[in-house]
Amino acid sequence: MILADKIAWITGASRGIGRATALEAARSGAAVVLSARSREALEPPAEEVRAIGNGPVHIVPMDVSDPQSIKAAFHEVHKTCGRLDVLVNNAGVLKEALIGMISDAQLDEVMRTNSYSVIRLMQSASRLMMRQKSGAIVNVTSLIGRTGNEGNLIYAASKAAVIGATKSAARELAAHGIRVNAVAPGIIKTDMIADIPSAKMQQLQSSIKLGRVGEPEEVARVITFLASDLASYVTGQIIGIDGGMWV
Numbered sequence: 069m070i071l072a073d074k075i076a077w078i079t080g081a082s083r084g085i086g087r088a089t090a091l092e093a094a095r096s097g098a099a100v101v102l103s104a105r106s107r108e109a110l111e112p113p114a115e116e117v118r119a120i121g122n123g124p125v126h127i128v129p130m131d132v133s134d135p136q137s138i139k140a141a142f143h144e145v146h147k148t149c150g151r152l153d154v155l156v157n158n159a160g161v162l163k164e165a166l167i168g169m170i171s172d173a174q175l176d177e178v179m180r181t182n183s184y185s186v187i188r189l190m191q192s193a194s195r196l197m198m199r200q201k202s203g204a205i206v207n208v209t210s211l212i213g214r215t216g217n218e219g220n221l222i223y224a225a226s227k228a229a230v231i232g233a234t235k236s237a238a239r240e241l242a243a244h245g246i247r248v249n250a251v252a253p254g255i256i257k258t259d260m261i262a263d264i265p266s267a268k269m270q271q272l273q274s275s276i277k278l279g280r281v282g283e284p285e286e287v288a289r290v291i292t293f294l295a296s297d298l299a300s301y302v303t304g305q306i307i308g309i310d311g312g313m314w315v
């Protein structure tokens with residue numbers, strides 16, 4: 069129960085890594101707040117979290133690409149929970165386009181969803197955590213944010229921004245008892261990778277030293293560790309969860 073008595077807010081909790089993290093956090097004793105764009109999509113994972121039975125479960129719908137929606141959601145979390153111990157910035161989108169084909173709309177959507185949201189949510193959460201003099205933030209970046217990838221220029225840029233924001237926030241917030249880390253998954257079995265053609269998938273898989281793609285639960289466990297006091301001396305770190313794809 070490494071998150072006992074803690075309130076953990078997880079974005080992008082309707083499916084994939086976010087859903088797995090909400091479940092792992094609940095199993096670890098946390099009261100969980102789940103966010104994604106629609107209440108309807110959050111009901112099934114919230115029901116799974118409730119079934120674990122370790123504490124209250126809150127659904128707070130939010131579009132992370134919209135600053136007003138973030139503000140409203142933060143107020144709701146503050147009003148309902150009164151405090152916030154853990155923030156997991158996991159919501160994200162992947163849009164593929166070669167450099168010459170990138171549209172302004174794609175650029176705008178990916179940067180607002182993957183980067184600006186992380187900065188805005190860290191800003192709101194840290195104000196509250198500073199008053200508590202404690203807190204842990206875990207951002208979800210990507211291996212591609214470190215290495216780049218053909219056809220993923222905007223996504224890579226958006227995730228590299230998360231790495232810079234994580235390290236800067238860790239430096240600023242350490243004095244206030246707040247730790248900030250990120251995980252950088254490689255290839256994880258979720259809807260996000262469902263459209264990768266099988267030939268490309270095989271080629272990618274051959275570069276994974278452990279010889280297989282990862283499961284969302286394998287990311288969730290590392291996020292939960294970083295969010296917990298077991299990681300009390302860890303801040304400003306980017307932890308790869310990629311089966312040795314990047315060593």
Ligand SMILES: NC(=O)c1ccc[n+]([C@@H]2O[C@H](COP(=O)([O-])OP(=O)(O)OC[C@H]3O[C@@H](n4cnc5c(N)ncnc54)[C@H](OP(=O)(O)O)[C@@H]3O)[C@@H](O)[C@H]2O)c1
Pocket residue numbers: 079080081082083084085086103104105106109130131132133158159160161162181208209210211252253254255256257258259260261
């Ligand atoms: N899967 C991988 O191989 C992989 C690798 C590296 C990094 N990642 C990162 O891991 C994170 C989770 O990805 P995943 O693989 O679990 O993908 P996923 O299954 O597609 O889930 C994405 C989540 O983000 C939410 N989301 C997307 N846009 C949103 C918005 N504007 N406002 C609020 N929520 C939004 C979605 O919720 P709704 O659509 O229900 O609103 C969903 O819950 C992402 O940041 C992704 O970049 C994934």
